[in-house]
Amino acid sequence: MTPQDRARRSAEAMWADDAASKWVGMVLEDIGPGYARMSCMIRPEHLNGHQICHGGVIFSLADSAFAFACNSHNQVTVAQHNTISYLSPGQPGETLTAEAREVSKQGRNGITDVVVTGADGRQVALFRGASRSIKGTHFEEET
Structure with missing residues (x-):
C-alpha cells in the first residue's frame, strides 16, 4: 500500500465517525501523508458578539486539519497540546x-503546523499542534 493510499483510507475511516467536524460544516478537501486541507464556510451561528467568526470555530477547523494530517499514517494519534495565534478575523459568509x-515525526511524537487562510488568501490564524501516537490503527492493513 502506498503512503497516499494509507492516508486516504485513514481519512475515510476517521471522517465516517467525525460528527463534530461535520456538525460545524467542515469539508475535507485533500489528504496526503502528513498533510490535510479542510475548509468551512462561516455561517451566522459561527459568529461571536462582534459579528466575526468565533475563535473557537477557527480553532476547531485548525484542530480538525491537524488531526487528519497526523493520523494519515494509519496509527491512532491524539493531541498533546496545541497553540493558536489569531491574525485576522474570519468574516460572515x-x-x-x-x-x-x-513538520516533525520522531517515534510516537509529532509536530504539525496549520495555516488558516481567508477567501482572499490572507492569514487568519497560525496553529501548532503536538501529537502522540497511541495504540490502534484506523483500518486493518493486509500484510
Whole structure:
C-alpha cells in the first residue's frame, strides 16, 4: 500500500465517525501523508458578539486539519497540546481554509503546523499542534 493510499483510507475511516467536524460544516478537501486541507464556510451561528467568526470555530477547523494530517499514517494519534495565534478575523459568509503539514515525526511524537487562510488568501490564524501516537490503527492493513 502506498503512503497516499494509507492516508486516504485513514481519512475515510476517521471522517465516517467525525460528527463534530461535520456538525460545524467542515469539508475535507485533500489528504496526503502528513498533510490535510479542510475548509468551512462561516455561517451566522459561527459568529461571536462582534459579528466575526468565533475563535473557537477557527480553532476547531485548525484542530480538525491537524488531526487528519497526523493520523494519515494509519496509527491512532491524539493531541498533546496545541497553540493558536489569531491574525485576522474570519468574516460572515467567507470560506476559511486550514492547511496542515506535519513538520516533525520522531517515534510516537509529532509536530504539525496549520495555516488558516481567508477567501482572499490572507492569514487568519497560525496553529501548532503536538501529537502522540497511541495504540490502534484506523483500518486493518493486509500484510
